[in-house]
Amino acid sequence: MKILVTELMWEDGMEELRQKGYTVDYDMELSRKREELLELVPGYDALIVRNETRVDPELLDAAKNTRVIGRLGVGLDNIDLKACKERDIPVIPARNANATSVAEYVMAAMLDASRPLSAADADVRRGNWDRKFFTGLELNNRTLGLIGMGEIANRVARRANVFGMNVIGYDPFVAPFDNVVQESGVRPVETLDELLSESDFVSIHVPLTNSTRYLLNRENFPLMKPHAYVINSARGGIIHEEDLIEAVQLKQIAGAYLDVLEKEPVQKDSLLTKVDSIRLSPHIAGLTVEAQSRTAMLIAQEIDRVLNGGKSICAVV
Template sequence: MKVIVTDEVAQEGLELLKKDPRVELDIRLGLKKEELLALIGDYEVIITRSGTTVDKDLLDAGRNLKMVARAGVGIDNVDVDYASSKGVIVVNAPFGNTNSAAEHAMALLLAFCRNITKANASLKNGEWKRAPFTGVELKGKTAGVIGLGKVGGRVATRLKAFECEVFACDPYIAAKRAHDLGVKLVSHDEIYKNCDIITLHTPLNDETRNMIGERELSMMKHGVILINAARGGIITEGALLNALKSGKVYGAAMDVWSEEPPKSEVLKELISQERLVVTPHLGANTFEAQINVAVDVSKEILNYLDEQPLENAVNIPRFDMALMDQMRPFLNLMSVLSDFGIQLVDTNIAKVIFSYSGNIAHYDCSPLSVCGLSALLNRRVDQDVNLVNASLVAEQMGIVVEETKSTQAGAFSNLITLIVEVEGGKRRTVSGTLFEGAPRIVRLRDYSMDFAPDEHMLLLNYTDRPGMIGQIGTIMGTHGINIASMNLGRREKKGEAMVILSLDSAVPPEVVEEMKTAIDATYIRAIHMRTVKCNRGCCA
């Protein structure tokens, strides 16, 4: 296998490849784009960092490319979708800098609390001052960790070692992980209201962008300390500037910025604040982290050669096609069940159970379970989850995954049941089968149902009484939402009823609230199925 390295990568990682006689390693740094395009067709793997853009032109020129190995976390410089369309695997090293980032967050916190940067500058200027640099201790403080993933978990452990009481908030982490770390899992607002120190460890996405603004800052204790070594843009920087000036925030330490390098006047003024410790995005900048990411991607290349699972593939993995052929008719069903079921859950997942009954139970169902897990987690985490890394991601989140099988057939020759258990033992259950090759959902909770999932749906639970169906239709008609089909399940007359509506368009949140109030719904959920597209011709 011919491998080209186009960016600076730690030699410790490359040594793994040099020792393997199957690998022909070619280190070509500083190539111009035209030079790389002329060369890349001879190589099966390209190892990059951020200096090489792996775009459509490069992927088209790389006629023999099998893998793009990004020695780092971010893959912004790789066109992953186009690589997938070309059958090129993309791997990265998402955990190589975990310890580095955690330690930097602690370094920022300690540097602020003990006035390290100010005292250092003072002494170097020939002064001997002590009183102005009196600091604060971590012992006895209440610290809030927002994001309890790999980095956040390590920071929580270190804060515990400093004898802090640690609260944590992460809607995608099971309570078991928090318990294992010895921290208390609470809501965002509880973090803001009760913590002396708040440190951020979440990705930047639509959910977390400007997550901490004026509202959140106003809720915090007077004199709070904020740490952001995660991603710029999570904190609204203008609001933080005002909070520092007013004294609401006693101090802060930041490694990341919404604009890098910072150029705006707001950022320049923020960085100049006396009670702010700053660094220029150094979280991953340790010698050890650079070695780790190089080793990680080199191991992935060797795993590929050995036909072993790739833990950090971010797109299409390579699977045993003979096994996949056995399960292919049910893969879409599993994806649909998981996409539907996860939308019924709004708290932390503790356990996922995949149950197979009938003829399908004679086969190895593990590819189906991994497929379902992937579909579930892709609704819950920021990173790309696929058939290769789904089990690893679930383990890191503290989610227990079980699989049960029974060859006894009931009403259906094949039945797949997904059970998602949340904190407190509550469960969401969805069962489905194939009718003429198409997915059908045949049970929700303990209600017998029978419907084909559609792109836009609305699920309701309410007490069955005359006029309810008409009222539901009236509200939908008033807002111009056409009902394509309706499926009703109930246990007894005038008891609890469950209704699932298939719709031609999405239901806005305000209509959901209106419906909930109008029919006194005990449960209501608008569902958007990514795995299903409208096939009635109405949305063309």
């Protein structure tokens, strides 16, 4: 059987599939070559994608022999789940395989905001020794607000607790006795407005849906503390980017760390690149060596399970 991989995948996962007898064809740029992808996909039993490949009805109609789709990550906004279900094609995300890496990214962002060592290094190399300017802040006793209280937020909370932070969370789908509340020390709040007004750092951990699109915007940025930062390692489009720029320029908030953007890669003329206190990274929160290996191996094993007549424990449809 044949498997087509259209985006970056760690080699150990592909080797796992080859050792099981599969033919694996790999082109990490294929997601950007739509016509070629449409021509190739009919010949494959399985498709493995990341976040750039649009798995829509057009692609699914072309994928006449595809029996399963693997997603190297957890976001599913690029995959038409309804269309997959109608065609009886299971979709398998790499559930929790990169959760630790994303949690550590959030911690790195908060540490960078409170102690900007790279900026201090650059300033010293220019011949300066400005100790007062680089006097930082402690994370201890600061409040971290988590929008969404799933597995990644759970791991962020555990790490923040070690730093002595107060952790609050907003998630209308989390019950009082769920693990993230009972075991991670997160104090649930009733409304998003309450979370924004209390937090020194706000970290986003929800999927992009109709209800979360532009969840943070010019209506609620003014509720935040002027020294607060927003961290988005979830999905672009949850923050209204123009409103964010305005909020930073008006000093309603101190800044933001954006690992995801509404349009990726970043546009050359994007105003986001002009604002120093908005820090950008190229969708790498879950992109550590360890996470990529876990993700690739999980998807390889679950794809093999489905192609051999089994059911994946990670399947969402």
